[in-house]
Amino acid sequence: MDNLTLSIYRKACGTLKYKLVRTTKVNKQYKKAPTAEDILADETVKALKEITNDIQDIVFKEIPTSEGIVTIIHSSSLVEKQTLEKSILIPLCDYIHQIHQLATPVDLKDFKGIIEKLVGGHTLMYFQQTHQLLSMDTYSAPTRAITDTATESTVIGPQDAFTESLQTNISLVRRRIRNPMLKNEDRILGTESNFKISILYIDDLVNKENLNKLRQRIDKVHYPIFTDISMLMQAIEDNPLSPFPQYYMSVRPDTISQYLLDGRIIIFMDNSQAAIVCPTSFFEMFTSIEDYYNRWTMASLLRMLRFFGFFLTILITPTYISALTFHPEILPYELLLNIQESRSKVPFPPIFEVLFIELIIEVLREAGSRLPTKVGQTIGIVGGIVIGTAAVEAGLVSNILIVLVAVSALLSFLPPLFLMSNTSRFVRYIFILAAGFFGLFGQMLALAWLFAHLLRIKSLGTPYMTPFIPRKATDLLDSVIRFPIAFTKGRKGISRAQKK
Amino acid sequence: MSTQTKKILNGYHVVFLVQSAMLGTAILTLPRELSAVGYSQTVFPLLFGVIASLTLWPMIWLNRKYPNENLFRINELLLGKVLGKIINVLIILQITVFIAGTITYYMDLIHSTTLPEQTNTFPLILLLLLLLYIVSGGIKSIARFCILSFFLTSGIYYFSHWAFQKGIVSHIFPLFNFNSHELFDAMKRGYLAVVGYELIMFYFPYIKEQNKAFKHALIGIWISISLCFITVFISVIYYSEWQLKNIKFSVLNLLKAGELSFIERIDVFAMTLWVFLVISTLAVYLWSAKKGMESISDKKKKYYLYILAIVIFLVIKLPFTRDFHEKLYKVNDYLVYVLIVWPIFLCIIYLLRKKQVQS
Numbered sequence: 019m020d021n022l023t024l025s026i027y028r029k030a031c032g033t034l035k036y037k038l039v040r041t042t043k044v045n046k047q048y049k050k051a052p053t054a055e056d057i058l059a060d061e062t063v064k065a066l067k068e069i070t071n072d073i074q075d076i077v078f079k080e081i082p083t084s085e086g087i088v089t090i091i092h093s094s095s096l097v098e099k100q101t102l103e104k105s106i107l108i109p110l111c112d113y114i115h116q117i118h119q120l121a122t123p124v125d126l127k128d129f130k131g132i133i134e135k136l137v138g139g140h141t142l143m144y145f146q147q148t149h150q151l152l153s154m155d156t157y158s159a160p161t162r163a164i165t166d167t168a169t170e171s172t173v174i175g176p177q178d179a180f181t182e183s184l185q186t187n188i189s190l191v192r193r194r195i196r197n198p199m200l201k202n203e204d205r206i207l208g209t210e211s212n213f214k215i216s217i218l219y220i221d222d223l224v225n226k227e228n229l230n231k232l233r234q235r236i237d238k239v240h241y242p243i244f245t246d247i248s249m250l251m252q253a254i255e256d257n258p259l260s261p262f263p264q265y266y267m268s269v270r271p272d273t274i275s276q277y278l279l280d281g282r283i284i285i286f287m288d289n290s291q292a293a294i295v296c297p298t299s300f301f302e303m304f305t306s307i308e309d310y311y312n313r314w315t316m317a318s319l320l321r322m323l324r325f326f327g328f329f330l331t332i333l334i335t336p337t338y339i340s341a342l343t344f345h346p347e348i349l350p351y352e353l354l355l356n357i358q359e360s361r362s363k364v365p366f367p368p369i370f371e372v373l374f375i376e377l378i379i380e381v382l383r384e385a386g387s388r389l390p391t392k393v394g395q396t397i398g399i400v401g402g403i404v405i406g407t408a409a410v411e412a413g414l415v416s417n418i419l420i421v422l423v424a425v426s427a428l429l430s431f432l433p434p435l436f437l438m439s440n441t442s443r444f445v446r447y448i449f450i451l452a453a454g455f456f457g458l459f460g461q462m463l464a465l466a467w468l469f470a471h472l473l474r475i476k477s478l479g480t481p482y483m484t485p486f487i488p489r490k491a492t493d494l495l496d497s498v499i500r501f502p503i504a505f506t507k508g509r510k511g512i513s514r515a516q517k518k
Numbered sequence: 519m520s521t522q523t524k525k526i527l528n529g530y531h532v533v534f535l536v537q538s539a540m541l542g543t544a545i546l547t548l549p550r551e552l553s554a555v556g557y558s559q560t561v562f563p564l565l566f567g568v569i570a571s572l573t574l575w576p577m578i579w580l581n582r583k584y585p586n587e588n589l590f591r592i593n594e595l596l597l598g599k600v601l602g603k604i605i606n607v608l609i610i611l612q613i614t615v616f617i618a619g620t621i622t623y624y625m626d627l628i629h630s631t632t633l634p635e636q637t638n639t640f641p642l643i644l645l646l647l648l649l650l651y652i653v654s655g656g657i658k659s660i661a662r663f664c665i666l667s668f669f670l671t672s673g674i675y676y677f678s679h680w681a682f683q684k685g686i687v688s689h690i691f692p693l694f695n696f697n698s699h700e701l702f703d704a705m706k707r708g709y710l711a712v713v714g715y716e717l718i719m720f721y722f723p724y725i726k727e728q729n730k731a732f733k734h735a736l737i738g739i740w741i742s743i744s745l746c747f748i749t750v751f752i753s754v755i756y757y758s759e760w761q762l763k764n765i766k767f768s769v770l771n772l773l774k775a776g777e778l779s780f781i782e783r784i785d786v787f788a789m790t791l792w793v794f795l796v797i798s799t800l801a802v803y804l805w806s807a808k809k810g811m812e813s814i815s816d817k818k819k820k821y822y823l824y825i826l827a828i829v830i831f832l833v834i835k836l837p838f839t840r841d842f843h844e845k846l847y848k849v850n851d852y853l854v855y856v857l858i859v860w861p862i863f864l865c866i867i868y869l870l871r872k873k874q875v876q877s
Contacts, residue, residue, distance in 0.1 A: 345632060348783045456641050458790040459628050463644055466797055467651065469670075473662040474655045483662070 056149035058126045063144050063151065065129065066091060066136070076136065083110050086147030096139035098158040105156055106141055117143065121152035134212065161186060167269050170434060174311040179269045184214055184288040190271040191218065195278060199223070203233075207250070210242040214288045215250065223281040225514040228478055232283055232296055247290040248437070254296075256476045261444050263437040264477040266295040266302055273307040281515030283478075297478035299512050301497055304328065306434040309500055318499040324432045325498050331429035332446045332468075334422050335372050336453035336461050342368040344457030356418070363413030369454030375415050375423045376450065378405060380443070383427075477512075484512045525726045529734045531661035532718070532725055535802060536738030538664035539714035542799035543624050543792070545746055546769045549753035551707040553763040554700040558692040560747075560754050562704060566712045567743035571736055574715060576861045578732045581722040583868060589719035589861075590813035596867050603814055610810040612853045614826060617803050618833035619847035621645065624796050625834075627767065631789050642834065645797070646827050652801045653808065653823060657721050660801045667794035674773070674788050675745070678752050681775040685755030706852070711746060713854045714799060715739050719861065720806040 052060075070076040075095040081088050088110060092102060109116040121143060124132055132153075136142060139157025144150070164186065167179035180187045188202060199221040206212050215236070219229060235254040244250050248267065255264045268274055269292045274284055277295045286293045304324040309317040341349055342357065349357070364371055382401035386394045409415050430442045445468065452460035475482045484493065490511030495501040509515045527535070544551075552559035584592050590609070594602030625638045625645075633641065652663055696704075718735050725731050753768050756775065765771055770785040778784070804826060811822040836843070 345783070345786050348781055348786050350780060350782050353780065456636070456644070457632060458786060459632050459641060459793065460644075462790040462793045463641075463648055466794055467648055469666050470648070470652045470655070470659075470663055473666065474659050481662075 052149065055126065059144070059149045059151045062126055062129065062132065063089060063091075066132070066142075069133065070136070081107070081110055083114055085114055085145055089144040089146065090141060091136060091144070092141040092156065093136060093139065096137075096159050097141060097156045098160070101156050101158040102141065105154065106143070110143070117152065117154075121154040124151050124153045126151065138212075164190070169436065170268060170270050170273075170306075172306065172308040172311070175308060176270075176272050178271060180271060180274075180286075180291050180293065182289050182291055184216060184286055187271075187286050187293065188216060188218070191275055191278065191284075194271060194275040195220070200278070205236060207236070207239060207241075208243050209240060213244070215247075216286045218278060218284040218286065218293075220278055220281065223279070223509075223513075223515045223517055224283060225281060225516070228297065228480075228514065229283060231479055232285075236285075244287065245289075247285065247287040247292050247294055250285070250287060251294050256478065257474075260471065260475050261441050262300070262472070262475060262482070263303070263435065263441065264298065264475065264482065266298040267292045267435060267437065268295065269293075270307060276307060276310075280509050281513035281517075297476075297480045297512055299477065299480070299484040300472055300482045301325070301484070302512075303435045303438040304433050310503070310506075314500050314502045321500060322498055324434075327429040327432040328438075328442055331426045331432075331442050332449050333461070333465075334426040334429075335376065335419075335446065336449040336464075337458075338419060338422055339368045339372055339450065339453040340457040340461055343454065348458075357416070360416040360418050364416055365413070367454075369450065371415050371419060372423070372450055372454075375409070375419060376446070378409075379423060379427050480512050480514070484510075525724060526656075526658045527661060527721065527725045529727060529730060530665070531658065532731055532734040533738040533741070534664040534668055535657075535661050535721065536715050536718060536735045537741045538668060538795070538798040539717050539802040540712050540739065540742040540799075541745060541795055542714065543620055543627070543796060544711035544713075545749055546627070546767050546792075548708060548711045548746060549750055549757070549762050549768045550764075550766060551711070552704045552750065553759070554704040554707075555696040556693070556759050556762070557689050557754055558694055558696060559704065559708075559762075560690045560751055561692055562708055563712075563743055563746040563750050566709055566746070567740060569709070570712055570715055570739050570743070573858050573862075574718075574732065574735055574739065576865045577716060577719050578722075578735065580861050580865050580868065581719055581731075582728060585728055586723050588721070588723055588809055588813070590810050592719075592864065594813070596864055596871065606810055606814055609857065610807050610814075612850060612857065613803050613807040613810070614829055615833060615846065615850040616854065617800050617807070618830045619850060620796065620800060621830065622834050622843065622847065624792070627789065631770070632786055639835075642831070645793070646831060649797060649800055649804060650823055650827055652797065653804045654820070657724055657805055660798070660805055663801065664798045667798040671791055671794050674791065675748065677773050677776050677784050677788070678748070680777065681752050681756040681772040684775055685752065687755055689754045690751060710851055710854070712739075712742060713858065714802070716854075716858050716861075717802050717806050720809055721802075 067078060070091075073093075075093050077090075077092055077094050079090045081090060090106060090110075092106075105120075106117075109120075124135070124142070126132075132142070132151075135153055139155065139159065140153045141156045143152045143154070145152070161183040162181050164178050164181055166177040170179070171177070178190065180190060192200065197220060201219060201221050203217045205215050205217065207215055217229075217232070217236070232254070239250070239253045241249075241253060244253075251263070251265050251267065252258060257264065266277070274293050274295070278284055282298075283296045284293050285296065305321065309321060312320070342361070346354055361368075361371075366374070378401070382397065382405075386397055386401075389397060406420055410417050410420060426446070430439050430446070433439045433442070449461060449464050452464040454460075456463070472483055473481070490508075492505075492508050493511045496506040496510070500506065508518060548563075549559065552562050555562070580592065581587075581589075584595070587595070590602075590606045593605050593609075596602070597605065621642065625642055628641065629636075629638050652660060715735060715738070718731070722728070722731065727734075749769055749772075752772055753762065756772060757765070757768060762768065770789060773785040773788050774783065776784050781787070804823070807826050808823050811826065812818050815822075
């Protein structure tokens, strides 16, 4: 596309040069000869026609008006008929002065810019008589209505969620933060597809160092196309090799507004529902905005459940393996008897038993998420009840293991951030293998690796383990235990905000 | 070498670096090492604390004279380049063998308690890889790991309360029924449990508030000392004098005194959880050895760390008799005492050569 536009532009320039020579000659014969500008405009429209020859939804339409014939050029897939009628066609026919007041003349020398405007939803108007080329923003692509969220629903609190439209999303945030200091910077990304991202921050709160770091990282991103913001997130992370997500992602306007007011930087992307929060700590992956809507007692309880649930989910089944393979002596006699009894028919070593049932759960989950909802439910019942019960009766796995695996599968879905729950499932396999080879010792080595890794990774240059790596003592008032609202009004240490 | 080192360690980092480097595997056998003095051993950890505080002072004093240099560099400055480098090589060797000794000791323990049916080669490689991973993050990430391991493992002390309940408190009154030979023996063998604080001489240049470093290091020392004290205290209460002398890992047996309905052997858990303490201790040592390699070659290279890890692996796996290994580690352990006294010697040299050195 780029080379093509360049060649057309060159061609246009060539014709212009030729015509300029001719017009200077002709000038003497006619009273009013076309100027160089006029010819350039003419050629631009011709070039546009040529270049959009194969784009069926770019429409060229000639309309007779009081100022002669006007060629309208627009993309029928990005501009709704109603919008076109209201803002272009009716004014052109009835109130043409309005068009001159509202439309802006285009820069004829920037041919690439003109093309970008056209495919970005602008409508171009070419006044043939006066050789004027005007443009007006008429972008009105069909968007989805604001609905409630399917992935981050809460019982208490606002129910609206972001949509795939950048403008709608920003308006949902602005509606909550009526502050002139809320700034948004737009950038165009993607080497092949030009799409917009918007960086939101509150100017008198945000840490400028963080902001500059983020800007630099975004400028360095070189990737053909991002179809969702989660791809951009991976491109601007500090540790791309880590299994842990390093930025929070949310589709809830209230969550995003709260983080903005804490001094964080938010990135939105056109055609992407979620927004990302930079920087974020490991602990915040287990918090939900609903924690602030709940009473502090219940909120603290839920947070503890989510946070320790993460460690439980990665440790329950590996401990089963270690205990049965290497250290049966750690179990009391009655419990050992119980487990051995339920395992008496199982011919495999514990590690294969666990891997077998864990993989079945993964298969069920993956199949369930791909199938249509109604079929998915059936599969859930078939998987959960039929395979589970049948596997035990067939002597493939033990009863107790089914309970443990089910509990750890449920626990893995506790984090509000789905990426984190995926991570916990991945990390669990490392622990299962470690336990299978070296028992409790292997498990502790894996745990030491996990902590060492968490302590090393950073989110936008800030340690991921804040507030456990202390940045601010008051952060602890809003960590695993959420103290009453009056104690939690300060901004978090991780934001390093300009105001406390 | 750079004259200006980046200051990255806060006060709490120093506290826990000192604390973690001291608390490794030696505490597990501390009551046995002190058994020469019988029930009077309760006061020994406190005595060690006083000695450690006193010997810490010359280290900090010397380091504060050279705020941007570590001990390796100070050796070269005070003793001349050649002699300094020879001493540095010896220090690195001492540290490397010390790490090998500690790992062997811990792996033997793991081998005998939790993994009796496996050879220790693969667990050993994993442990070394993990160590490399932590050390390659730099001293600050080691310090963070030390903080975490302290809080993660301090819960073990809860499980010692059964032993306290079952013991006889009157054991703790010191009878002073030992002679000077026994005293010396206990001091010599027991003090190994508290060494590790001398490593501050290597990471001192990275400390932000160097004028408060002495205070922070003291806090670290006394946290470790109080943990040692609790260990010895409960052991004395719980065991008979004969048991103190003959049970090798008496601390693990203390935990066995516990009775929980859902778990039988807490000591197996404790033993494996101990890997956090071992790794945090060794990480500081390994990092120091790496700094030594850098100062000898005057270059900063990442592969020094891998060389050290391979050397450690080879030392552990050397095809010599067990007796030889044990002797090697024992002799090497006592060389630590030289390193602790070394700064006093350097201080004297500094005072004698003050004018020369400053010029």
